[in-house]
Amino acid sequence: MTEQTLFILAGFDGGERHGYGIARTAEELSEGRVRLTAGTLYGALGRLSEQGLIEETDERVVEGRRRRYYRITATGEGALAAEIERMRATAATLRRRSAGRANPEPA
Amino acid sequence: MKRRVVEWCLMALPRKRRERDGAVLRDLALDLSADGGFAREVWGLLRCGTSARVSALRQRIGASSIRRRVAALTLAAVAASALLVPIATGQETIEVERLVCAPGACGVVERSVGRYQRDGWRCERDPDPARGVEWTCRLT
Numbered sequence: 001m002t003e004q005t006l007f008i009l010a011g012f013d014g015g016e017r018h019g020y021g022i023a024r025t026a027e028e029l030s031e032g033r034v035r036l037t038a039g040t041l042y043g044a045l046g047r048l049s050e051q052g053l054i055e056e057t058d059e060r061v062v063e064g065r066r067r068r069y070y071r072i073t074a075t076g077e078g079a080l081a082a083e084i085e086r087m088r089a090t091a092a093t094l095r096r097r098s099a100g101r102a103n104p105e106p107a
Numbered sequence: 108m109k110r111r112v113v114e115w116c117l118m119a120l121p122r123k124r125r126e127r128d129g130a131v132l133r134d135l136a137l138d139l140s141a142d143g144g145f146a147r148e149v150w151g152l153l154r155c156g157t158s159a160r161v162s163a164l165r166q167r168i169g170a171s172s173i174r175r176r177v178a179a180l181t182l183a184a185v186a187a188s189a190l191l192v193p194i195a196t197g198q199e200t201i202e203v204e205r206l207v208c209a210p211g212a213c214g215v216v217e218r219s220v221g222r223y224q225r226d227g228w229r230c231e232r233d234p235d236p237a238r239g240v241e242w243t244c245r246l247t
Contacts, residue, residue, distance in 0.1 A: 019135040035144075037151025038136035042128060043158070065134040 001083045007034045008044055009053065009080045012072040016057050019045070019068060045070060053079055109137060109145060116149055118246060119156025121163045122226060164215070181207050204228075206242040213240050220244065 004026070011017065011025030022045075023036045036044070048054045053076035058069040072080070113136050117129050132152065140148040204223070208216040220230045223244040230244040 019131065020138045023135075023139060036139075037144075037148050038132050038139055039148075039151035039153075039155030041135070042132055043155055059131065065138060066130040067134070068131045 001079070003030065004034055004036070004040075004044060005048065006080070006083055008036075008041075008048065009072060009076055012054070012070075012076075014072070016069045016071040018062075018070075022070070048076070052076075109140070112145075112149060113137060113152065115246075116152035116156065118226065119153050119160070121156075121160050122222060124159050124163075164219075177212070204244045206244065208240050216240070216242065 007026040007030045008022055010029055011022050013025075017025070019038070019041055023038075023041050026034045026036055045054065049056060049070075052073055054070045054072050056068060057071050060067060060069070110133070113133050116136075117125055117133060120129065120132075132155075136148045136152060206216045206219060220242050223230055228244040228246050230242050233241040233243065
């Protein structure tokens with residue numbers, strides 16, 4: 001899973017979101033590392049929909065802007081949880097390895 | 108003005124995709140560029156459009172003959188490097204695209220030319236190209 005996909009999925013937080021909300025949340029959660037343009041975001045949302053990780057719920061005009069809403073599916077929640085667990089395990093392994101280098105066992 | 112530029116950029120998208128997503132993409136691009144980064148949005152839309160055209164083309168020719176595939180690959184390469192001519196050149200041309208195919212295997216290209224024409228582009232066939240058959244389509 002790419003960092004972009006990870007932050008898009010993480011931004012749903014159980015509810016439905018529109019493109020602008022998704023882009024802003026991804027930017028906030030990634031502390032500015034993931035900045036999505038409209039073109040990039042819609043490419044990613046299309047791929048995630050095809051994979052069944054998110055689904056389109058509605059399209060409406062809000063304050064003169066046409067907005068399409070999406071929500072994360074159960075498959076998407078599962079994929080996100082699995083990715084977070086994988087990252088946690090990777091971080092734990094690397095931390096142990098790093099601590100081992102800092103305090104080597106006597107030969 | 109920003110709205111018109113974004114609408115021009117959306118012309119890079121295939122017609123079906125533009126009809127389905129155009130208004131949502133336009134409004135999102137305008138929202139995201141409200142605090143700056145308009146040029147970034149413009150390039151994002153152009154990249155998205157070019158890549159959508161190339162993948163639509165790939166799907167269409169998936170089951171075609173080798174000859175058609177070669178012709179379409181040539182077209183894809185040309186489409187991917189679509190030449191964008193800004194109005195700053197002093198002419199009224201907004202965008203130029205060149206489509207090339209091998210003689211006798213131009214069905215895919217001719218259908219694309221037809222779609223461009225339906226979308227309001229002016230397309231001319233080069234009468235004596237050095238390599239294969241070449242069409243030049245201009246959006247004015």
